[in-house]
Amino acid sequence: MxxxxxxxxxxxxxxxxxxxxxxxxxxxxxxxxxxxxxxxxxxxxxxxxxxxxxxxxxxxxxxxxxxxxxxxxxxxxxxxxxxxxxxxxxxxxxxxxxxxxxxxxxxxxxxxxxxxxxxxxxxxxxxxxxxxxxxxxxxxxxxxxxxxxxxxxxxxxxxxxxxxxxxxxTESRIAHKQALIEHFEPRIEEFCSDCQTRLTKNPLRILDCKVDRDHPLMETAPSLSDYLxxxxxxxxxxxxxxxxxxxxxxxxxxxxxxxxxxxxxxxxxxxxxxxxxxxxxxxxxxxxxxxxxxxxxxxxxxxxxxxxxxxxxxxxxxxEKVEIGQSQNLEVYVVAMDQSTKKKAFSVVKDLRSNGISADMDFAGRKLKAQMKSADRKKAAYVIVIGESEMESGRVAIKEMATGEQQQVSFEEIAETIQTKKSLEE
Missing domain, CATH: 3.30.930.10 (Bira Bifunctional Protein; Domain 2)
Incomplete structure (x- = not known):
């Protein structure tokens, strides 16, 4: 079903x-x-x-x-x-x-x-x-x-x-109501059943009717402004x-x-x-x-x-072709080269989030190229790749996706560096 x-x-x-x-x-x-x-x-x-x-x-x-x-x-x-x-x-x-x-x-x-x-x-x-x-x-x-x-x-x-x-x-509306009744009553049978019911209860509603909006009496109906x-x-x-x-x-x-x-x-x-x-x-x-x-x-x-x-x-x-909601785009995508670096990538993602930075990573076991495509689809502002060399040196490259520029920092400096870049952009 x-x-x-x-x-x-x-x-x-x-x-x-x-x-x-x-x-x-x-x-x-x-x-x-x-x-x-x-x-x-x-x-x-x-x-x-x-x-x-x-x-x-x-x-x-x-x-x-x-x-x-x-x-x-x-x-x-x-x-x-x-x-x-x-x-x-x-x-x-x-x-x-x-x-x-x-x-x-x-x-x-x-x-x-x-x-x-x-x-x-x-x-x-x-x-x-x-x-x-x-x-x-x-x-x-x-x-x-x-x-x-x-x-x-x-x-x-x-x-x-x-x-x-x-x-x-109230006084103005009562006077206008009576004028509307006198205006519509002689030809009210030409209007829909709803308007016929409204004539004595609330004739002002007739003016808002979607069925009879083109009836000639609508054009000549008494204006409320004349009864204020x-x-x-x-x-x-x-x-x-x-x-x-x-x-x-x-x-x-x-x-x-x-x-x-x-x-x-x-x-x-x-x-x-x-x-x-x-x-x-x-x-x-x-x-x-x-x-x-x-x-x-x-x-x-x-x-x-x-x-x-x-x-x-x-x-x-x-x-009007006005775009909003862009502030929800991903800020950092962290790429793990293999299973041996995945836990470190997971830790980096957690640290970024703890510092108020939106971060994500791969959870489908994809290769480097597929992960980079995922970062692009998510419109990530920055990408960090963690492989064996990064683990050995204790340093990573923060790549700005819009320009391709890269900055080398230590693991401990990642969150602070991203925050600085964000503040400069603002």
Whole structure:
């Protein structure tokens, strides 16, 4: 029986994992600089959390969740996104009682959605996200957006576009909702069944419909920007002002609504403009969710956050031809000429590793020529050959593979010499 990975899942093989590790390292460093502390939540939650938090009119809840009953007949769901779980933990663990607000949290881990697999969009995917809960200061909105942009810049991406919109406060959204109902209702039978259901529950979701996106009423739908009250307009202007202070370029798109029900005020997406990226160019998205904490049983605690797909980040790197993960290459390959020198080679490898230098050797009994080819395939920076003459003299040649240059040193000097060469290269 030929068992394969389930559709929509994949294996991260060793030649790719180095890229993942470098992305994670850069993310961790940025979170340290911005002071976002990691939180780890369960991979599955009670289904009600996502129905209430994400919204029962969203595609995620209606079509994409992996939901099952456990042996106690409780309905559980593999998490399709991170915010609801983080907010649930914030409420359950009473983080709103901490003296320092907002509470700044980050997460990194697998999410699950049942949708058609395509490049950079799988059924199991990895998200990095942050949440700042407990502040309604427009400056924190700009900080959250800034951190998202810095993640992409830190790995070398340049073809980026930040798109903003304001979804307004409750008053603005109620006025816009009524206008949308009046706009779509006379011809709602021309829309898909999902949109017909959304008309009275959440007509804003109609604007995000993938089935009816080309319907003529979409072009003439009332814009939310026309229904923003003065408070919402002022808030959005302040967010834009802070972004300008940070030197972050942006484009305002009044049609940006995001796919989750909990958003209000600031909403944003970061797109890739890289050639060949495909039709779906969104790399990350997020926004403000004042009211979500209260919906999940907590006190008034306004929040904002974003989530980004690591798979889509790696796809963008591929499209822009940016290479990362090179720091994982082998530094020293130690060649044993025969069995009589293998133990010494093994000892040298151990000593190099003890000094923080990546080292490897042959474990397949190959001849000198085959071992040199292996060192080349592993992209070793240096090669050391140990034979009878080296054992007798107590000295070896450290060969730099890129230039062919060699340096004679004693066995005791190997690690120190490699470290010196590394520091000169840096």
């Amino acid at each position: 030929n068992i394969q990975a389930p559709r929509g899942t994949y294996d991260v093989l060793p030649d790719q994992s180095a890229k993942w590790q470098e992305v994670e390292q850069k993310i961790n460093e940025l979170c340290r600089l911005y002071q976002y502390k990691e939180i780890r939540t369960p991979i599955f939650e009670h289904t009600e959390l996502f129905q209430r938090g994400v919204g029962d009119t969203t595609d995620i809840v209606q079509k994409e969740m992996y939901t099952f009953q456990d042996r106690g007949e409780r309905s559980l769901t593999l998490r399709p996104e991170g915010t609801a779980s983080v907010v649930r933990s914030y409420v359950e663990n009473k983080l709103f009682g901490l003296p320092d607000q907002p509470v700044k949290l980050s997460y990194f881990g697998p999410m699950f959605r049942y949708e058609r697999p395509q490049a950079g969009r799988m059924r199991q995917f990895v998200q990095f996200g942050i949440e700042a809960i407990g502040s309604k200061d427009p400056a924190i909105d700009a900080e959250v957006i800034s951190l998202a942009m810095e993640v992409y810049r830190s790995v070398g991406l340049k073809r980026l576009r930040l798109v903003l919109n304001s979804l307004g406060d 009250n003065e408070e919402s307009r002022q808030y959005f202007e302040e967010v834009k002002g802070y972004l300008e202070e940070l030197g972050i370029d942006y484009v305002v798109d009044p049609n940006l609504v995001r796919g989750l029900d909990y958003y209000n005020h600031t909403a944003f997406e970061i797109m890739s403009d890289a050639e060949g990226f495909g039709a779906i160019t969104t790399l990350a998205g997020g926004g403000r969710y004042n009211g979500l904490v209260e919906d999940l049983g907590g006190p008034e605690s306004p929040g904002i956050g974003f989530a980004m797909s690591i798979e889509r980040l790696l796809l963008a790197l591929e499209m």
